Amino acid sequence: MSGANDGDGVDTFDGNAAWPVTLEGVTETVVTTLGPNGRWNAAALGLFAEPAEQGQGTTKTNDAETRTSARTWGNTRTRRNFHRRGSGYVQFTRNPVDFVDAALSIYELEEPVLESADAWVRVSVERIDSGSENGTRWEDWQLRPLESAVETETVPTINRGFGAIVEATVAASRLEVDGYDEPVLRDRLEYYASVVDRAGSDREQEALSRVREHSEW
Amino acid sequence: MSGANDGDGVDTFDGNAAWPVTLEGVTETVVTTLGPNGRWNAAALGLFAEPAEQGQGTTKTNDAETRTSARTWGNTRTRRNFHRRGSGYVQFTRNPVDFVDAALSIYELEEPVLESADAWVRVSVERIDSGSENGTRWEDWQLRPLESAVETETVPTINRGFGAIVEATVAASRLEVDGYDEPVLRDRLEYYASVVDRAGSDREQEALSRVREHSEW
Structure with a gap:
């Protein structure tokens, strides 16, 4: 990682780098x-x-x-x-x-x-x-x-288990936040867990355990 | 697409090609x-x-x-x-x-x-x-x-709107299938639509219209 700031100063806009991906939405x-x-x-x-x-x-x-x-x-x-x-x-x-x-x-x-x-x-x-x-x-x-x-370019693939992990993370992070309906969040979490069971790989199973570990779920 | 079968015969296992992606789950x-x-x-x-x-x-x-x-x-x-x-x-x-x-x-x-x-x-x-x-x-x-x-390798990105399109497709395809709870499916579809509105790009908005067009939603 040559050229990376090692954290000794406040960064300013000293370059004109491009985003390495297309950002949409x-x-x-x-x-x-x-x-x-x-x-x-x-x-x-x-x-x-x-x-x-x-x-x-x-x-x-x-x-x-x-x-x-x-x-x-x-x-x-x-x-x-x-x-x-x-x-x-x-x-x-x-x-x-x-x-x-x-x-x-x-x-x-x-x-x-x-x-x-x-x-x-x-x-x-x-x-x-x-x-x-x-x-x-x-x-x-x-x-x-x-x-x-x-670092790495690949052919992107679609795994519903991966998507369910992202959604479970969002739902779990809202469990203790006012303004969200907790039973609705818990229903969603159970559904996402079932999607991970059906479609996820070992990585998604491990991630699901981490969601449970890190949240009030 | 040189070498592709043009459909005149039944394919048999004539090669030993590799999957171009890692398949998991x-x-x-x-x-x-x-x-x-x-x-x-x-x-x-x-x-x-x-x-x-x-x-x-x-x-x-x-x-x-x-x-x-x-x-x-x-x-x-x-x-x-x-x-x-x-x-x-x-x-x-x-x-x-x-x-x-x-x-x-x-x-x-x-x-x-x-x-x-x-x-x-x-x-x-x-x-x-x-x-x-x-x-x-x-x-x-x-x-x-x-x-x-x-054909193309990229840096994969995560867009919740894209994931919501995949899930909406699954839910919409089950609307007319026995054994699924229709009100539950419709609640999920409304939620996925809200995720597309918030996180999707124009492509996901177009895809959501297609889900509505092609299904009983």
Whole structure:
């Protein structure tokens, strides 16, 4: 990882790197941010591809007309590290265990990039908006790529078990949040577990165990 | 597509091609089969990676120890064309509109390979089992790769809207099948539609319209 910032300073927009993937709609990623303990905190982050200027079109892709943003909810490590450092590493992984650990637990690393990352992007982040919903403060951040690398390219495949892990992670993270109907969430979790049983591989089974371990499910 | 069978004969196992992807658990694909009208019928097909010999291990991947099978439900075009031709083209696509059209409608092509296929595999198929469930006859087929090609490799990304399209397709296909609880299916469909609205791109929005168009939803 030559050229990666080792965390001694606040990153500024010093490059003009490109996103290594096409971003459309909301893309679920893992972001690592450097904490005050010198370790990299991994968390889930949804990237929004939006038209940069209102009225410039409706196609939500990361071309020149779009900007990429993400929302942090509450006073998370990601939010605090974004404020402190102004940067992070966005990563694209298809490893369901890493995804669940990042989304639902305190998951810290010595290095900023996950072993399982197919690609990563060092980004600068700038807060562009904030507000609150159902008593939770949120902040919106614009992300600009500073440096990126593709580690592995593959033929993407569809596994319903993998999708069920992503959905189970979302549902489990809402179990303790006001404003969601808990019995509905639990029904969904049972259904996702049945999909993992039928269609998942050993990796998805392991990820499902982690969802149960890390949540009130 | 040099070397592809043009459909004048029944395919036999004449090669020793490899699967161009790692198959684990159940992988959702589109299969095209040559019909008596000379056109290629596209349909959804789930590939099961199973240990070839019972007790040889629990890891479900397509290494030497595994076999790949798929189940057809009812008297579909795919089932009939499998019997007639003994072959088909398995395709890996991430285009949600193609996936929905193949799964829920009569979708016929002049050529066997979809424009959107990231990879394809010509397979021979052999019936290995049959039975019935809730009054529907099923047949299990073993698939062996004869020839394959990778068209595009990318960094896979996670979009919940895409996953919701796959799940909506499954739910919509069950609306008219005995043994499923229709109100439960309709609740799921409404939820998947909300996920597509929030996280999908224009392609997923189009695919959602197709689900509504092709089903009793």
